[in-house]
Amino acid sequence: MTHSFNDNDDHIYDIRNATAAEHAAVNALALEAWQILKPGYAPRAWDGMLAAIAKMSGLAEKGELIVAAGPERIFGAVAYMPPGASNPVIFPEGWPSVRMLVTRPACRHRGIGRRLTEECIARARRDGAECIGLHTSPAMTVALPLYLRMGFTKDQDLDAIAGAPYARYVMRL
Numbered sequence: 001m002t003h004s005f006n007d008n009d010d011h012i013y014d015i016r017n018a019t020a021a022e023h024a025a026v027n028a029l030a031l032e033a034w035q036i037l038k039p040g041y042a043p044r045a046w047d048g049m050l051a052a053i054a055k056m057s058g059l060a061e062k063g064e065l066i067v068a069a070g071p072e073r074i075f076g077a078v079a080y081m082p083p084g085a086s087n088p089v090i091f092p093e094g095w096p097s098v099r100m101l102v103t104r105p106a107c108r109h110r111g112i113g114r115r116l117t118e119e120c121i122a123r124a125r126r127d128g129a130e131c132i133g134l135h136t137s138p139a140m141t142v143a144l145p146l147y148l149r150m151g152f153t154k155d156q157d158l159d160a161i162a163g164a165p166y167a168r169y170v171m172r173l
């Protein structure tokens with residue numbers, strides 16, 4: 001299903017599944033969005049993180065790659081991992097999860113990330129899930145407060161990733 005939005009700066013966009021032709025643009029957007037996070041990670045691990053981030057579209061192999069797309073560019077993206085597709089090292093069996101929420105830096109604080117996360121929550125409900133999870137870090141100074149405002153609560157600490165502390169968060173549906 002496609003949902004259309006218009007923010008206060010006349011960015012008209014749809015929330016919908018990404019097409020295969022958009023995968024390269026999603027990967028480029030992920031790299032652009034992650035640049036602000038560099039100070040939160042170990043310098044020796046940063047290049048490895050970027051190599052993984054540059055493959056964001058690969059999440060579409062097991063999940064649903066969702067974009068906030070305007071007529072000429074993608075403003076944000078996220079992957080919804082349905083029950084049975086989430087990383088079993090991080091999430092209990094059957095939990096759906098939100099993965100790799102990214103928003104174009106020039107478009108932050110306009111509700112795009114919230115709308116993409118709400119779409120993941122709607123899909124978890126569609127799938128009959130009792131909860132939805134995500135993992136994030138205090139290094140993500142925009143995303144973590146957003147998730148907390150939306151009602152996600154910290155479930156447990158996780159092992160650090162590339163030198164940054166991480167925790168698992170959950171929202172009961």
